Amino acid sequence: MAASLDDMFSLCVDPGKAASSVEVRFIDNLKGKGLFAKKSIKKGDTIFIERPLVSAQFLWNDLYKYKACEYCLRALETAEENARRLSGNPALSLPHAELCCVHPELHQACPQCQVMYCSSECRQAAADQYHRVLCLGPSQDDPSHPINKLKNTWRSMHYPPETSSIMLMAKMVAAVKQAKDKAHWQKLFSHFCSRTANEEEEIAHKLLGEQFRGQLAVLNGLFTAALYDDHLSRWFVPEGFCSLFALVGTNGQGIGTSSLSQWVHGCDALELPTQQREQLDSFIDQLYKDIEKGHCFISVLQCFLE
Ligand SMILES: [Zn+2]
Numbered sequence: 603m604a605a606s607l608d609d610m611f612s613l614c615v616d617p618g619k620a621a622s623s624v625e626v627r628f629i630d631n632l633k634g635k636g637l638f639a640k641k642s643i644k645k646g647d648t649i650f651i652e653r654p655l656v657s658a659q660f661l662w663n664d665l666y667k668y669k670a671c672e673y674c675l676r677a678l679e680t681a682e683e684n685a686r687r688l689s690g691n692p693a694l695s696l697p698h699a700e701l702c703c704v705h706p707e708l709h710q711a712c713p714q715c716q717v718m719y720c721s722s723e724c725r726q727a728a729a730d731q732y733h734r735v736l737c738l739g740p741s742q743d744d745p746s747h748p749i750n751k752l753k754n755t756w757r758s759m760h761y762p763p764e765t766s767s768i769m770l771m772a773k774m775v776a777a778v779k780q781a782k783d784k785a786h787w788q789k790l791f792s793h794f795c796s797r798t799a800n801e802e803e804e805i806a807h808k809l810l811g812e813q814f815r816g817q818l819a820v821l822n823g824l825f826t827a828a829l830y831d832d833h834l835s836r837w838f839v840p841e842g843f844c845s846l847f848a849l850v851g852t853n854g855q856g857i858g859t860s861s862l863s864q865w866v867h868g869c870d871a872l873e874l875p876t877q878q879r880e881q882l883d884s885f886i887d888q889l890y891k892d893i894e895k896g897h898c899f900i901s902v903l904q905c906f907l908e
């Protein structure tokens with residue numbers, strides 16, 4: 603989820619650069635706010651890089667062991683590991699392996715639950731923001747833990763291709779629970795486009811899928827059992843829970859992270875003699891063909907990540 607109007611650029615890596623390229627304007631009550639260019643932007647330009655307010659990996663994607671940093675979602679699998687797994691060829695070796703952006707030597711696990719991060723910075727940021735509340739410690743794989751019950755129930759209602767995760771909502775609650783300045787976080791979340799109760803209910807049902815229309819109350823119960831907090835009691839009553847759903851349904855975005863596609867971009871940018879360029883291009887073409895051929899099922903599960 604991206605930040606609100608007031609804080610829009612404060613979460614950007616370079617707020618000044620973002621503010622010189624684009625501006626946020628209010629469109630209308632239905633669309634909410636929109637982003638408008640302030641100058642002409644060339645194809646391929648990076649307009650801005652923004653840290654998410656909260657982010658969470660899709661839960662089926664996680665179950666199927668697509669390894670991503672728990673905080674920033676960067677791939678933890680090297681381009682070569684990714685290519686081997688997706689092509690089903692364990693002997694595959696990628697040329698120009700130095701172009702892979704994944705650095706396994708920097709990866710760190712939470713010492714209590716062993717959840718993985720791409721760096722000590724991400725591990726610390728997660729711990730500071732929400733992970734102290736959400737760390738399951740030795741119960742990480744215990745299906746009877748309230749958080750795992752919530753995840754499993756969500757998976758049973760929300761099959762791939764996934765569009766959202768109940769853990770986004772859990773992280774929002776955890777961030778407020780952990781924060782010293784709870785009002786700051788509540789204000790950040792309250793800035794998002796809000797709708798009438800009827801519209802929110804429609805969005806929540808759409809997110810959940812037609813066949814699970816009646817199941818919002820089940821998730822509400824599990825969510826409350828896992829995360830209830832007095833400061834946030836309004837998010838746990840049915841109307842508030844529905845609003846939370848609508849908030850995530852309208853403001854959440856699916857993003858893709860793939861070490862293999864980053865490696866391919868790196869290869870595309872290499873300056874090579876004609877013959878080597880042709881060899882590399884045909885290697886990449888063949889690799890994509892092998893991936894398509896062998897692993898349709900996995901590709902479907904990862905359609906937001908490839
Ligand atoms: Zn990370």
Ligand SMILES: [Zn+2]
Nearest residue numbers: 712714715737
């Ligand atoms: Zn942990």
